[in-house]
Every structure is written in structure tokens, then in C-alpha cells.
Amino acid sequence: MIYILQQSLNALQLGSIYALIALGYTMVYGILTMINFAHGDLFMVGAFFCFIVATFFKLPFIPTLLISMIGVGLLGVTIERVAYRPLRQAPRVSAVITALGVGILLESVMLVIYPYPQSVPTLLPNITWTIGGVTISLLQIIIILLSLGLMLLLDFIVRRTMVGMAMRAISWDKSVVPLLGVPLNLVISATFALGTSLGAAAGVMYSQAFPVIDPYMGVLIGWKAFISAVVGGIGNIRGAMIGGFILGGVEIMVAAFMPSTYRDFVAFTLLLILLIFRPYGILGQPRPQKV
Amino acid sequence: MDAQTVEKRNWRSRIGQRWDAIAENRRILPVLLVVGFLLSFAIPQFTLINPYYQLIIMYVGINIILATSLNLINGYMGEFSVGHAGFMAVGAYTAALLTMKVFPSNLVGYLFPLTILIAGSAAALVGLVVAIPSFKTRGDYLAIVTLAFNMIVKSVIENIEAIGGPRGIPGIDRLTTMPWVFFWTVLAVWCMRNFIYSNFGRGVLSIREDEIASDLMSVNTRQVKLLAFVISSFFAGVAGGLFAHLLQFISPRVFDILKSTDILIMVYLGGIGSIAGSILGATIFTVLLEALRPLGYYRMILMPLLLIFLMLYRPRGIMGLREFRWFIPSYEQIAIRLWRQKKEVPDASAG
Numbered sequence: 001m002i003y004i005l006q007q008s009l010n011a012l013q014l015g016s017i018y019a020l021i022a023l024g025y026t027m028v029y030g031i032l033t034m035i036n037f038a039h040g041d042l043f044m045v046g047a048f049f050c051f052i053v054a055t056f057f058k059l060p061f062i063p064t065l066l067i068s069m070i071g072v073g074l075l076g077v078t079i080e081r082v083a084y085r086p087l088r089q090a091p092r093v094s095a096v097i098t099a100l101g102v103g104i105l106l107e108s109v110m111l112v113i114y115p116y117p118q119s120v121p122t123l124l125p126n127i128t129w130t131i132g133g134v135t136i137s138l139l140q141i142i143i144i145l146l147s148l149g150l151m152l153l154l155d156f157i158v159r160r161t162m163v164g165m166a167m168r169a170i171s172w173d174k175s176v177v178p179l180l181g182v183p184l185n186l187v188i189s190a191t192f193a194l195g196t197s198l199g200a201a202a203g204v205m206y207s208q209a210f211p212v213i214d215p216y217m218g219v220l221i222g223w224k225a226f227i228s229a230v231v232g233g234i235g236n237i238r239g240a241m242i243g244g245f246i247l248g249g250v251e252i253m254v255a256a257f258m259p260s261t262y263r264d265f266v267a268f269t270l271l272l273i274l275l276i277f278r279p280y281g282i283l284g285q286p287r288p289q290k291v
Numbered sequence: 292m293d294a295q296t297v298e299k300r301n302w303r304s305r306i307g308q309r310w311d312a313i314a315e316n317r318r319i320l321p322v323l324l325v326v327g328f329l330l331s332f333a334i335p336q337f338t339l340i341n342p343y344y345q346l347i348i349m350y351v352g353i354n355i356i357l358a359t360s361l362n363l364i365n366g367y368m369g370e371f372s373v374g375h376a377g378f379m380a381v382g383a384y385t386a387a388l389l390t391m392k393v394f395p396s397n398l399v400g401y402l403f404p405l406t407i408l409i410a411g412s413a414a415a416l417v418g419l420v421v422a423i424p425s426f427k428t429r430g431d432y433l434a435i436v437t438l439a440f441n442m443i444v445k446s447v448i449e450n451i452e453a454i455g456g457p458r459g460i461p462g463i464d465r466l467t468t469m470p471w472v473f474f475w476t477v478l479a480v481w482c483m484r485n486f487i488y489s490n491f492g493r494g495v496l497s498i499r500e501d502e503i504a505s506d507l508m509s510v511n512t513r514q515v516k517l518l519a520f521v522i523s524s525f526f527a528g529v530a531g532g533l534f535a536h537l538l539q540f541i542s543p544r545v546f547d548i549l550k551s552t553d554i555l556i557m558v559y560l561g562g563i564g565s566i567a568g569s570i571l572g573a574t575i576f577t578v579l580l581e582a583l584r585p586l587g588y589y590r591m592i593l594m595p596l597l598l599i600f601l602m603l604y605r606p607r608g609i610m611g612l613r614e615f616r617w618f619i620p621s622y623e624q625i626a627i628r629l630w631r632q633k634k635e636v637p638d639a640s641a642g
Contacts, residue, residue: 035431083599090606093371097559100552101598108591115588223438223548230435261457265446268439272424275436279428 002133007256008249013140013209015248016147020202021225022232022240023154024195030171030235031191032088034095038079038103040222042196045106046072046203047213051120061123061142061208068204069197076196077189085185103222110215117214120207143205150201151241154194158237163190171235227271233284242282247271320617324477331473345469347581349537352472353530354573356479358557359566360526365555366563367487368519369499370425371434374441375527375554378414380546381444382528383535384454386410387463390536403466407475407532414528415521417444422520426513429502441551448543459542460535467537475533479526484566484618486522495519499564556598562608567615572608 021043028036049068053059059067083102087095127138158164166187169177178184206221207213228247232239247267254266280286334340340348357375364372389406390399399406424436449457486492494515497505506512535541553576561572579597583590605611616624 029431035434083603086603087606090602093365093559093563094602094606094608096371097556098599098602100555101595101602103595104552105592105595105599108588108595111591112588219548223442227435227439230432234431259450261446261450263446264442265450268443268446271439272436272443275428275432276424279432281432 003256005134007252009134009136009140011249011252012144012245013248014252015245016144017202017206017209017244018221018225018228018248019241019244020147020150020198020205021222022229022244023151023237024199025226025229026232026234026237026240027167027191027195029229030237031167031188032084032095033235034084034092035099035226036084036195037096037099037222037226038106039196039199040218040220040225041103041106042072042076042218043199043203043206043222043225044110044213044215044218045075046200047120047207047217048110048114048118048203048215049200050204050207051118051213054121054123064123065201065204068200072200072203073193073197076192076199080189080192085188103218107215107218114215117212120211120213122211123208139208143209146201146205150198154198155237157194163187167191227268231271231274231281233281236281236283239281239283246282327477328470328473331469335469346537347577349467349469349472349533351574351577352476353533353537354554354557354577355476355570356526356530356533357554358561358569358573359479359483360523360530361554362558362561362563362566362569363483363486363495363519363523365558366565366569367492367499368495368516371430372437372523373434373548373551373555374421374437374439374444375523376546376548376550377437377441377444378418378524378527379531379534379550380448380541380543381417381524382410382414382531383541383546384448384460384531385413385528386532387460387535387541388454390464390466391460399464400466403471403536406466407471407529410532411525411528414531415525418520418524418527419517421524422517425516425520438548441546441548445543445547455542457543459540459545461540463535463539463541465536465539467533472533472537475529479529480566480570482522482526487566488620488623491515491518559608560598560601562610562612564612565608565610565614566618567613568608568610571610575609 021039024039024042025036028034028039046068049071050064053064053067079102083098084095087098124139124142129136156164158167166177166182167190169182170184170187174184203218206217224247225244228243229240230243231246232241232243234240250267250270251263254260255263258266274282278284334348335345357379361372361375364370386406386409389409390403394402394406421437421440425433428436448454454460487495491514494505494510494512497508497510498512498515502512531546538545557572557576558569559572560576561570562568580590580594583593586593601609619627
């Protein structure tokens with residue numbers, strides 16, 4: 001029982017990181033119907049920002065987190081401006097391939113700067129509590145609470161503010177809404193800034209929980225986060241959160257009760273079964289098809 | 292219109308006519324094939340090219356098979372499959388195990404075509420299973436299915452200790468030779484071309500344009516999808532078998548998502564929905580990657596930059612939707628010519 005509780009805590013920790021990355025995928029998809037395959041690598045850049053700031057400037061946790069989020073947010077907006085905006089009228093796949101290219105570019109640039117895996121200095125004191133046999137560390141609490149806080153903030157922004165309303169309107173209809181005076185490019189930039197900075201926050205937290213980082217760390221985690229976004233129903237913000245926690249839970253529980261090498265196999269098989277019964281994800285709505 | 296432009300246009304059209312004559316004269320094709328086949332024997336025999344370049348040429352051939360087979364699903368059927376390396380892995384492992392464990396070692400060389408055939412069939416069988424979710428799901432959700440498939444294949448191989456687990460299979464006999472690569476590449480391109488211009492191929496194209504409409508026009512979409520997936524995965528398995536016997540070492544890490552991404556880039560670099568594009572894309576990608584090797588890590592920066600710039604300035608890839616004329620059947624060419632003449636009538640009257 002205690003073992004299960006302990007593993008659930010780990011699942012929450014991993015799930016909240018997946019959920020934060022999945023939010024970036026789902027927001028960009030919702031507004032541009034484009035899969036931003038570079039998002040996993042932006043997560044990686046966030047982790048490296050954390051490494052650089054913590055190693056060379058020796059700043060505490062919160063400023064490091066903020067600097068990474070702002071830096072990667074700016075990077076995300078720049079990528080959108082330079083690489084995705086000229087392709088908005090082009091066929092959808094060319095934008096997706098460009099995103100793949102941007103992702104490989106980010107990996108390669110990081111590989112040139114840091115060819116070897118780096119270890120990130122710990123920024124938080126290593127305090128643990130034991131409650132009824134379950135060990136909780138300060139880091140776990142901060143990761144879970146901070147991600148929940150960021151998700152609530154995002155949910156608030158999307159549902160209650162003008163920018164959020166504009167985002168929802170544009171994802172509803174991209175051609176008419178700008179005619180009503182909504183600045184399309186500004187709103188899309190805002191979406192990228194929000195989504196990528198959440199990814200960076202996930203990167204910082206991940207690099208604190210698993211302190212060895214390398215330029216290819218974003219590939220597998222990025223794809224997995226994308227999968228959680230699809231499980232929740234891509235384009236749906238609450239769905240992405242649920243999907244992230246489901247994937248994190250499944251992975252940790254499989255690793256807890258079976259040989260850990262079965263993790264990916266069981267997780268992805270479950271995903272396939274889910275997609276057979278709910279082809280549009282948990283919260284996704286099937287879009288009507290017209291001829 | 293001044294005299295100079297007229298002159299220029301005449302000169303251009305004369306070149307164009309000569310090119311048309313060459314391009315439409317399909318009698319050259321068998322001659323070229325025979326010459327190519329003989330060359331593929333002669334090059335390794337007399338070391339006409341240094342062995343390193345021979346290796347690159349063979350990788351080009353394998354990549355052409357991979358790119359054309361993925362193009363069938365991504366380009367012609369308009370789906371977005373991102374797990375092509377999974378099929379390749381199935382083929383590679385089947386072929387390697389047949390050579391290493393099943394066939395007697397003194398007959399392995401003679402049984403090589405059979406090995407590759409079985410490898411392709413195994414991959415096709417797996418492709419049949421992957422095709423079933425494609426009946427219901429489309430677009431990004433199908434992308435996820437193929438992605439998950441790729442990861443499942445990798446994970447399954449890693450967990451079976453009998454086939455090497457995560458360490459892979461080292462020391463596979465080097466049976467892939469240039470004539471074999473040439474033969475399978477030509478066969479793959481030939482099959483793909485004939486499939487696309489067959490009735491089923493029309494069905495595949497109609498699914499890309501509009502699935503519901505093609506269903507209403509009595510295209511059996513399930514059958515067509517199944518067939519497209521099976522053919523595509525068959526050739527991916529063939530390429531995997533050839534690859535395993537060329538690299539002489541396979542491990543699950545070779546067939547991860549990065550390999551799938553490479554194949555995707557080849558297809559989109561060349562241009563979707565064009566066999567010539569796939570051939571061009573695979574060739575350019577492979578050769579460029581090798582040519583830039585002296586740059587070291589910077590090669591890894593240059594490649595994606597090239598890809599991004601290509602997509603920004605030619606979003607449909609190098610060939611776009613155009614096709615090399617030898618690949619288009621003659622009745623189609625006549626139809627295209629008639630359509631062009633019709634279109635150019637007002638233009639001629641204006642000039």
C-alpha cells in the first residue's frame with residue numbers, strides 16, 4: 001500500500017511534467033492546427049537554460065525558472081516569426097516538416113555547444129519528509145504544486161482574459177475573426193510565448209529531478225508529451241493536462257510492477273487500445289466531416 | 292514581343308522538343324536498365340569506384356526504396372505516417388535471424404533473395420495490423436498510431452533476449468551487393484509506379500483528395516488503404532533486410548524515431564506525390580550527408596537549415612507534384628498534352 005502511494009507520488013511528478021509539455025503542443029495545435037515538433041527540443045533548451053544560469057550565474061531556483069521561461073518564450077516567438085509564419089498559407093505538412101527541421105536544428109546547435117551530457121547543479125535544498133512511510137521531497141512538492149499552479153494560470157488566461165478569448169476565437173475560425181479586429185499575428189505570438197515558456201518550466205523542473213541533461217533528451221519526452229496531448233484530445237487544454245497525468249501514471253505503475261524495460265511497450269499499447277475505442281482522445285470532439 | 296525574346300523562345304522550345312523526344316522515347320529505358328545492371332556488377336568487380344563511394348551508392352539505393360514506399364502513404368494517400376523505421380526494423384531483424392540462425396550457413400548466399408522476400412513479407416504482415424486503425428482514425432491520430440507502433444517495435448525487440456535485446460545482432464554476413472541493391476531498387480520503383488497508375492492507385496489518390504467523396508464514388512477505401520499499407524511496409528521490410536546485410540550490425544537503437552524522421556525528410560525534400568521526387572530526395576539527402584561529413588558537428592546544423600530554407604521557398608519540395616516523364620504512362624501523357632493544348636489556345640491567340 002505504501003509502495004503504491006509512493007509510486008503515485010512519482011507518477012504525479014512525472015505526469016505534471018508531461019502535462020506542462022503537452023499543453024504547449026495542444027495550444028499551438030488548437031490555434032494553427034499544426035503539430036509543433038520542435039516543442040520537445042524547446043523543452044530541452046529550457047533545461048539547458050537552467051543549467052547555464054545555475055552554473056555560471058549561480059542564481060536561486062525562482063529567478064532561474066523565470067529566466068528560462070522568458071528566454072525560451074522569446075525563442076519560441078522568434079521561431080514562429082521566422083520559420084512558421086511564412087508557411088501559414090502553404091500545405092500543412094510543409095509546416096510540420098519545417099518544425100521537424102527546427103527541432104533538429106536546436107538539437108544540433110546544442111550539440112555543438114555541449115557535446116557531452118552535463119549535470120545540472122541542484123538549486124533546491126534536499127529536504128525530505130516521511131509521512132506514514134511515504135517519503136516526500138521538497139522538490140516533488142514544488143514540481144507538483146508549481147505545475148498545478150501554472151496550469152491553473154493558463155486555464156485562467158485562456159478562459160477569462162481578452163487574449164484568451166482571442167485565442168479561442170481564432171482556433172474557432174481563423175479567417176473571419178481577424179476581420180473583426182482581432183490582431184491575428186499578435187495572438188499567435190502570445191500563444192507560442194505561453195506554450196513554449198510552459199515547456200521551459202517543465203525543462204527546468206525535469207533537470208532538477210533528473211539532473212543529467214543532453215541535447216537529445218527532448219526527443220523522446222517531446223513525443224511522449226505529444227502522445228499525452230493526443231490521448232486527452234489534441235487542441236483541448238484540459239485534455240492535455242489529463243493526458244499528461246494518465247501517461248505519467250501508466251509509465252510509473254508499469255515500471256513499479258513489471259520489469260522497467262516493459263514501460264514503453266505497455267504504455268504505447270494502452271495508448272493504441274484507447275485510440276481504437278476513443279479515436280479523438282478523451283475530451284476531444286470528433287469534427288464533422290463535410291464533402 | 293521583340294526579336295530577342297522570340298529568338299530566346301524558339302531556342303528554348305527547340306531544346307524542349309529534343310528533351311521531349313528523349314523523355315518520351317521509352318525504348319531507351321530497357322537499355323539504361325541493362326547498362327545499369329551491368330555496371331552494378333562491374334563496379335565492385337573491377338573496383339571502378341573506390342569502396343567508400345560504392346557503399347554510399349548502396350545506401351542511396353536502400354534510401355530510395357524507403358522513400359518511395361513511404362511516399363505511397365504520406366504523399367499519394369495523404370496520411371502522415373511517422374513510424375516507417377518500425378517496418379524497417381521488422382524486415383531487418385527477420386532477415387538477420389534467417390541468415391544467422393535458420394538457413395544453413397553454406398547456402399546463405401544463394402538464399403539471400405528468399406531471405407529478403409520473407410523479410411518484406413513479415414513487414415507486410417505487420418503493416419496489415421497497423422492498417423486496421425487507419426480505417427477509423429485519420430490525420431494526426433493516425434500519426435500517433437504509427438509513432439506508437441515504431442516505439443512498440445523498438446521496445447519489443449529490446450525485451451527479447453533471444454534476439455540480442457538492447458545489444459542488437461552483430462556480425463551479420465555481408466550479403467548485400469550492388470547488383471542486389473540495384474535489382475530491389477528498380478523493382479520497388481517499378482511496383483510503386485505500376486500500383487499508382489492502376490485502379491487501386493487511383494483509389495489511393497482519391498482518398499487523399501477526399502475520403503468520403505471517394506467512398507461515395509464506390510472506391511473500397513478499406514481495401515485500398517490496406518493494400519497501400521501492405522505494399523509500403525513490404526518494401527520498408529525489404530530495405531530493412533538489405534540494410535541489415537550491408538551494415539552487418541543491427542540494434543533497436545538504429546530503428547528509432549530519428550530514423551523515421553530521416554525518411555520523412557527524404558520524402559518531403561524531394562516532393563510528395565512524386566516518385567521522381569522521392570528518388571531525388573533520397574539521393575540528395577544521402578549524398579549531402581556524406582559530403583558534409585568533414586564539417587563534423589556543423590554538418591548537423593547545416594542539414595536542418597537547408598531543410599528549413601527549402602520548405603520556406605519551395606514548400607512542396609524539389610519536384611512538387613511533378614513527375615519524371617518516364618514514369619507516366621503514355622495514355623496519360625496524351626491526355627496531359629491534349630489538356631495543355633486546350634489551355635494554351637487563348638494564350639496563342641493573344642500572342
